[in-house]
Amino acid sequence: MKNILITGGAGFIGSHVVRLFCNRYPEYHIFNLDALTYAGNLENLRDVEQKPNYTFIKGDICDVEAVQEIFTRHAIDAVVHLAAESHVDRSIRDPLSFARTNVMGTLNLLQAARVAWNDLTDKLFYHVSTDEVYGSLHNPDEFFVETTPYDPQSPYSASKASSDHFVRAFANTFGLPTVVSNCSNNYGPNQFPEKLIPLFINNIRHGKPLPVYGSGDNVRDWIYVEDHARAIDAIFHRGRRGDTYNIGGFNEWRNIDLVRTLVATADRLLGNPAGHSERLITFVADRAGHDLRYAIDSSKLHRELGWQPSLQFEEGVERTVRWYLDNQQWLERVTSGEYANYYRQMYGD
Ligand code: NAD
Ligand code: TDX
Numbered sequence: 001m002k003n004i005l006i007t008g009g010a011g012f013i014g015s016h017v018v019r020l021f022c023n024r025y026p027e028y029h030i031f032n033l034d035a036l037t038y039a040g041n042l043e044n045l046r047d048v049e050q051k052p053n054y055t056f057i058k059g060d061i062c063d064v065e066a067v068q069e070i071f072t073r074h075a076i077d078a079v080v081h082l083a084a085e086s087h088v089d090r091s092i093r094d095p096l097s098f099a100r101t102n103v104m105g106t107l108n109l110l111q112a113a114r115v116a117w118n119d120l121t122d123k124l125f126y127h128v129s130t131d132e133v134y135g136s137l138h139n140p141d142e143f144f145v146e147t148t149p150y151d152p153q154s155p156y157s158a159s160k161a162s163s164d165h166f167v168r169a170f171a172n173t174f175g176l177p178t179v180v181s182n183c184s185n186n187y188g189p190n191q192f193p194e195k196l197i198p199l200f201i202n203n204i205r206h207g208k209p210l211p212v213y214g215s216g217d218n219v220r221d222w223i224y225v226e227d228h229a230r231a232i233d234a235i236f237h238r239g240r241r242g243d244t245y246n247i248g249g250f251n252e253w254r255n256i257d258l259v260r261t262l263v264a265t266a267d268r269l270l271g272n273p274a275g276h277s278e279r280l281i282t283f284v285a286d287r288a289g290h291d292l293r294y295a296i297d298s299s300k301l302h303r304e305l306g307w308q309p310s311l312q313f314e315e316g317v318e319r320t321v322r323w324y325l326d327n328q329q330w331l332e333r334v335t336s337g338e339y340a341n342y343y344r345q346m347y348g349d
Contacts, residue, residue, distance in 0.1 A: 002028045002122075005076045007061055007109065008083030010034040012191040013128070015044035016229040017080060022054050024233070029053050031074055033067075034083065035060045038338045043330060044190045061105035064112075071116035078124040080236060081109055084160070087194050088132075089346065091156035092288055102159035103166070110170045117176075125178045126236055127167040131221070131248065132157035133182060136291035143297035144182070146244045153289055177241045181232065184248040184296045187316065188225035189323040193335055194342070196220075200259060201324040202331055204266040204277045211347055214286030216256030219293035223249040224316040227309045234305045248296025249309045256281075265321045284347075 004021065008014040009032030022030050034040045036058060048054050055074075059066045061083050070076065084102050085091065091098045110125065117123045134144040135151030152161040170176040187197045200210050231247045239245055253261075263277045301307045311319075324331060335343070 002077045003031065003074050004028050004078045004080065005031045005033060005070060005074070006080045006082065007033045008040070008081075010036055010040035010042055010044060010056075011082065011086070012039070012044075013186055013225055013228060014082040015190055016188070016225050017082065017232055018045060018054070019048050020226075020229045020233055021080075022048050022051050026053055029055070029074075031055050031057055031070065031076070033057045033059050033061065033070060037085075038342075039086065039192045041190070041334060043333070062100060062108055064108055067108055067112045068115065071112050076113075076116065077122060078126065078236070079109060079113060080126045080128065080232065081106065082128045085156070087192075088154050088156045089194070089287065090342075091154055091159070095155035095159075098155050098159040099162075102156075103162045106163035107166050110166060110176065114170065114174050114176055120175065120177055123177050124236070124241070125167065125170070125176055126232070127164065127178065127180045128232065129164050129180055129182045130157065130160050131182050131184045131246070131294045131296050132291065133161040133164060134294075137293040137295055143295045144246060145297045146182075146246055146300060153291055171242050179235055179239045179241060179243060179245070181235055181239075181245045181247050182296070183228050183231070183246075184221035184223050184294060186225045186228050187222050188320050189327070190330075191225070193331060196255070196258075197262065197320065198324055198331075200262050201266055201321055202335065204263060204280065205270070205325065205328075207277075208280065209282040209347075210259060210263070210280045211282055211284040212256060212259055213284060213290060216254065216259065216283065217292075218255050218290060219252050219295070220255065220258075221248050221250070221252050221295045222258070222313065222316075223247065223251065223309060224311045227311060230310070231301060231307050234307045235301070238305050240304075245301045245305075246296045246298050247301060248298040249313070250296075250298070251309070251313050252293075252295050253313075261317060262321065265317055266325070269318075269321055269325055
């Protein structure tokens with residue numbers, strides 16, 4: 001029996017990781033610590049919540065006493081840390097909340113682990129990070145590898161880079177057993193519709209404009225969220241302690257090409273004539289400091305741990321569009337309230 005603390009398990013990626021670990025490892029007890037911010041949603045875990053090896057704890061990773069209590073009361077053996085503020089546009093509006101959660105929250109978890117773990121045998125602090133810490137690529141032949149120097153360009157990526165540095169500093173200074181993974185853009189079910197793919201599917205459904213930032217030439221490398229969860233599983237169990245793994249799908253898309261693919265897929269599934277929703281594509285002012293291109297080289301993960309993506313992108317997009325069209329209630333519930341205000345401020349009515 002192992003007690004595993006997963007932070008941010010009610011969010012997009014976290015909920016897929018919680019589900020995978022609860023189902024695949026009945027011998028583990030999963031404690032999901034989540035503050036349930038606007039991005040956290042327990043509905044994502046309906047199928048898991050009755051399982052005997054799952055416990056939800058509502059709490060803030062920045063709360064010093066609460067986090068220490070969790071480590072001692074539940075004899076935590078390992079952490080998979082996903083809780084974060086994760087949306088670049090929000091980090092431009094409110095950088096301080098990103099420093100608080102992503103930097104101070106991570107530091108608080110590290111400190112609690114260090115204090116609680118006298119014996120480090122079989123302990124692990126797994127920190128889930130992003131490819132954005134490496135900055136922006138301009139040469140089409142270049143990829144981010146694990147040794148690429150950090151060069152974060154947004155308040156979000158600066159806060160994630162800082163948290164990565166603290167994790168490595170704790171490994172070096174205190175001998176804490178750690179592992180870090182840096183992943184590219186995730187897509188799939190249960191993503192909060194402020195991120196490109198679910199936002200645009202929702203807008204197509206409602207006949208609303210699709211706000212493409214700048215020229216639409218920015219490039220992202222997309223990975224299906226369940227493939228990311230499988231990579232985390234592989235690294236958690238077999239990754240070298242103290243090491244870093246890049247996770248990506250070798251699947252680069254220019255935003256505008258991705259948007260056209262989304263439009264075509266959604267129109268087909270909705271029974272609209274081909275090209276019907278193309279008119280919704282609207283070029284708007286660019287994101288401040290918009291990174292041009294991210295592209296991950298994940299060959300180390302493939303070579304050392306045998307991981308590779310399971311899905312072709314076309315299949316993943318079809319599955320994803322279908323999920324959001326079939327789960328209108330989920331979308332409507334998460335887009336009411338606080339998010340409606342954010343949307344108005346960001347894009348107008
Ligand atoms: P998300 O925004 O969907 O979920 C974040 C979760 O963290 C939410 O459930 C939220 O309630 C919780 N949370 C936020 N602040 C908290 C706090 N102070 N205390 C406790 N819980 C808190 O994010 P996501 O897209 O699932 O990303 C998860 C992790 O993966 C993040 O660390 C992110 O940086 C990283 N990541 C994301 C992507 C991506 O494409 N989404 C890619 C690479 C890495
Ligand atoms: O309305 C939009 N219009 C638009 O053109 C939005 C929301 C986005 N975009 C562009 C900006 C990016 O080039 O689409 C691309 C993807 O944007 P996001 O979905 O906001 O993702 P990104 O900024 O690339 O960051 C994501 O990937 C790395 C996640 O949000 C991060 O948490 C992760 O670390």
